[in-house]
Amino acid sequence: DAMVIQNPRYQVTQFGKPVTLSCSQTLNHNVMYWYQQKSSQAPKLLFHYYDKDFNNEADTPDNFQSRRPNTSFCFLDIRSPGLGDAAMYLCATSWGLAQDTQYFGPGTRLTVL
Amino acid sequence: RKEVEQDPGPFNVPEGATVAFNCTYSNSASQSFFWYRQDCRKEPKLLMSVYSSGNEDGRFTAQLNRASQYISLLIRDSKLSDSATYLCVVSGPNTGGFKTIFGAGTRLFVKA
Numbered sequence: 467d468a469m470v471i472q473n474p475r476y477q478v479t480q481f482g483k484p485v486t487l488s489c490s491q492t493l494n495h496n497v498m499y500w501y502q503q504k505s506s507q508a509p510k511l512l513f514h515y516y517d518k519d520f521n522n523e524a525d526t527p528d529n530f531q532s533r534r535p536n537t538s539f540c541f542l543d544i545r546s547p548g549l550g551d552a553a554m555y556l557c558a559t560s561w562g563l564a565q566d567t568q569y570f571g572p573g574t575r576l577t578v579l
Numbered sequence: 580r581k582e583v584e585q586d587p588g589p590f591n592v593p594e595g596a597t598v599a600f601n602c603t604y605s606n607s608a609s610q611s612f613f614w615y616r617q618d619c620r621k622e623p624k625l626l627m628s629v630y631s632s633g634n635e636d637g638r639f640t641a642q643l644n645r646a647s648q649y650i651s652l653l654i655r656d657s658k659l660s661d662s663a664t665y666l667c668v669v670s671g672p673n674t675g676g677f678k679t680i681f682g683a684g685t686r687l688f689v690k691a
Contacts, residue, residue, distance in 0.1 A: 499679075501681075506587075506683070506684075507683055508583075508666065508680075508681040508682055508683040508684065509623065509666075509681045510681075511678075511679060511680075521676060554620075556622055556623070563670075563677045563679075567613070567625050567628070568625075568668075568679070569625075570622035570623050570624065571622060572621070572622050573621075573622050575620075
């Protein structure tokens, strides 16, 4: 059974048109993460939530926002997608922060036209 | 210098070969270390955690050298299904809080 679910799996949007990516989890984990991964590059952490506590990475552009309305769901909002935002967006969860394994969803591949 | 560095490869090896990957990290305060496997166009999945004493899981052995700040992954008797990208992951306290950093990965191709 899928434990970290991402929707949609593929998203096409137009330059500048807002888009929202969804992540849900059945693991009841405290932490949810959003990563951006471009081809042949490392996943880059954008931000994470520890419960309701939001932690933004210093180099995450303001164009990227996130919401976590409850334990199970977390959203990534891209307010004005640019061509450089085309990437795979990975959601992950973990129980805690330190030694805990991160479980990844299958990702959403975003194309910007 | 990157915070987590890996040789990108690719490593091309025949079935049955033994192959080793290294990963270096720059933050001496790092606490947790992992190897993840990522198949083409798929999400990363945990392969194994890396402990100070070293650990083994079947054909896979991971080692940590804190003094030299590197971790390694050894794969024995390579299978075709081992072909993937192997990501080194390092977690620990950092300026601004706790941080998990992924390496860019080492690509492995196992040939028949």
